[in-house]
Amino acid sequence: MKAPAFDYVSVDSVSEAIAMRAAHGEDAIYLAGGHSVVPSLTLRLQAPSILIDISKIAELSGVELIDGWLRIGAMTRHVEVLKHPLIAKHAPLLAAAAPYVAHPAIRNRGTIGGSVALADPASEFPAMMLAIRAELEVVGPEGVRRIAADDFFQDIYETAMAPGEILRSILVPPLKEGTVFAFDELARRRGDYALVGAGLQLVVKEGVVKAADIALFSVGHTPTRARNAQAAVMGKQLDADAIAAAQSALSDDLDLSDEPQMPASIKLHLARVLLGRLLGKLGELT
Known part of the structure; x- marks a missing residue:
């Protein structure tokens, strides 16, 4: 299949992008890295009248420290997340996840903002927003607002962003001693x-x-915070009993259903195995 015909415009500022989106309404789509938009066009899952290319907007780029918080521009490529020294130091979990994102060709072009805004529940970065307690800075016709990651992901491919808003940056709080x-x-x-x-x-x-x-991630319609598993290890040493309690608690954290190639019971078993491995690894470090 081929994409239906559409117009294309490249903009140089967020305000210009928002104005262009307002002029065309729901028939306009923002284009950043393109690794989700382009396939959806090819499959005719979307049929916009115009694509608004925001990839050259300077304020969507850059990685910097501001008042102790790490600001990661939404246009930061996956490969930059993997290699940037500030991310490695101040958001190491993102750097650890980056090598698992698809393949090198996609990491060279795809953006962290695009991944987070798409909210694919099987993707790495949306779930890591929860783990690092990031705040998502979005800008739209009504101005700028910050949304906690726990409030951002609402359903499969659905976020708290309003129509016409753009994800401008990811804000990561300072790491605490002992992290x-x-x-x-x-x-x-x-x-x-x-x-x-x-x-x-x-x-x-x-x-x-x-x-x-x-x-x-890959355990439901949204990236999932394992609140009961978290509670199971709070105030405890990461010994075998605490790890087993956290693994057991996952049954209350995950709302799983049978899939054509994966029964819910197997998915839960895999999640418990993985959690046990990671907690065991951290137990050895501490």
Whole structure:
């Protein structure tokens, strides 16, 4: 199949993009890296009258520290997330997840903002927004607002962004002393969508967990915070009993259903195995 005919315009500022979107309404689509938009056009899942290319907007780019928070521009490529020294230092969980995102050709072009805004529940970066407690800065006709990651992802491919809004940047809070992290996923082949994946960021002091963020992907309609698993390790050492309690708690965190190629019971088993491995790894570090 081929995409239906559409117009194309490249803009140089967010205000110009928003004005162009307002002029064309719902028939306009923003274009950034293109790795989700272009396939959807080819399959005719979308049929816009115009594509508004926002990839050259300077304010959507850049990685910098502002008042202790790490600001990652939405147009930051996956490969930059993998290699940027500020991200490695201040958001190491993102750097750990980046090598698992698809394949090198896609990482060279795809953007972290595009991944987060698409809100694919099987993608790595949306779930990592939960694990690092990021805030998403969006701008639209009504101005700028910040949305906590826990409030951002609402359903499959649905976010709290209003029509016409643009994700401008990802804001990462400062790491606390004693922060440890781990990421991994289970997939049939490296680069395939994960059967299940998880990212953990804990604060451990004197061997005891003082804060816990555990996020999973490919386990439902949205990236998922494992609140019960988090509670199971809070105030405890990461020993076998605490890890087993967290694994058991996943049954209350995940709302799984049978899939054509994966029964819910197997998906839950894989999630428990993966969580156990990651907590065990962090237990060895602390």
